[in-house]
Amino acid sequence: MEITGLPLAYPKFPYTKLRGWKFPASVDGADVDRVRLLEECSRKYGRLSERMRMAAKSHDATRQMAVAREWEKSWAARVWAGVEVNARLSPQNRLTLQTAMGLTEELYLNRRPNEIVIARQKPKANGGFRTYCEFGFQHRVLHQLMRTLYLPFLVPKPFQYEFRRKGKFAGISLAIKEIRDAILGGYVWFAHLDIDAYFPSFKEQEQHLIVPGLRRVTLHNTGGHLNIVPKGPKLSLSTISSDAHRGAPQGSALSALLAAIVISRLEWKCECLLFNWADNFLILGQSKIAVEMATKALKAQVAGLPGGDFSLSAIETGRARDGFVFLGHSIRYAHG
Numbered sequence: 001m002e003i004t005g006l007p008l009a010y011p012k013f014p015y016t017k018l019r020g021w022k023f024p025a026s027v028d029g030a031d032v033d034r035v036r037l038l039e040e041c042s043r044k045y046g047r048l049s050e051r052m053r054m055a056a057k058s059h060d061a062t063r064q065m066a067v068a069r070e071w072e073k074s075w076a077a078r079v080w081a082g083v084e085v086n087a088r089l090s091p092q093n094r095l096t097l098q099t100a101m102g103l104t105e106e107l108y109l110n111r112r113p114n115e116i117v118i119a120r121q122k123p124k125a126n127g128g129f130r131t132y133c134e135f136g137f138q139h140r141v142l143h144q145l146m147r148t149l150y151l152p153f154l155v156p157k158p159f160q161y162e163f164r165r166k167g168k169f170a171g172i173s174l175a176i177k178e179i180r181d182a183i184l185g186g187y188v189w190f191a192h193l194d195i196d197a198y199f200p201s202f203k204e205q206e207q208h209l210i211v212p213g214l215r216r217v218t219l220h221n222t223g224g225h226l227n228i229v230p231k232g233p234k235l236s237l238s239t240i241s242s243d244a245h246r247g248a249p250q251g252s253a254l255s256a257l258l259a260a261i262v263i264s265r266l267e268w269k270c271e272c273l274l275f276n277w278a279d280n281f282l283i284l285g286q287s288k289i290a291v292e293m294a295t296k297a298l299k300a301q302v303a304g305l306p307g308g309d310f311s312l313s314a315i316e317t318g319r320a321r322d323g324f325v326f327l328g329h330s331i332r333y334a335h336g
Helices: 029-058 061-073 075-088 097-105 137-153 171-184 204-209 234-244 253-263 288-303
Strands: 116-123 129-134 189-195 227-230 273-277 280-285 312-319 324-326 329-331
Touching: 029 061, 029 075, 029 097, 029 137, 061 137, 075 097, 075 137, 097 137, 137 253, 171 273, 171 280, 171 324, 171 329, 189 288, 189 324, 280 288, 288 312, 312 324
Parallel strands: 116 227
Antiparallel strands: 116 129, 189 280, 189 312, 273 280, 324 329
């Protein structure tokens, strides 16, 4: 990163956040002014984020909506979200500071960006295809804004391993370790389940139910709001377009967060153990009957989750000695 002279002028500014901005070899007064402005945007973004976090903890819907409205109108929040997004882009796709600030000035949370979204298909591990979207800079900035707004409302449950860490183990590695330990501890019956078409099953008119305190915030995160151009084999273009316009688009950081918030609404009180990653579930029990009862209870809960019409299907059931695959790992217990 070339920021000639600026570190000396502004030693306390978080320059790591500006990683990737393309500055000219010789910075002029306009660039210095922009960095000064970004410093103020950073502070406002941090203050608003903290207020939203405290509002979420308060469970006061009126307070939550007040902060959300301020967040929607905040130019500083939009600009700093652009900084965050730009830092995550590949070097060849990063924008100049002037270009990025110009693009963020045009954004409003209650309006859809006039930006093309590319939709493609890629194969699923268990067969078939899923449609995912490739978003441009403006959509990513909006998703970053909404993700920051909604993140305080995610209180993950112990069975959501996307957010678990224990010692040197985290995420999938922790889930596989604890599955192994459970099987060795006598939980030798299993049921592997999956939510059918989870992301496409979200409904625009029901997304306000996910976080009622933010019910008046316009999400514009459903496929019906996107200006989609399908890419791929000609025979599948209509299918890609149709899939991309349904539910919450895959490829959006906001969609993944909303999906996690929805799953966190599950209450698990069965004697069986539950492991979850995104829309994949594994139930482990000490008897076949216990696993069948737990599966029935989980299906009923999933059907009642807010935000859409969700249904759970069994991928595989049986005993651990027969072996099964979960999260890309083949698991077998010879003495189960």
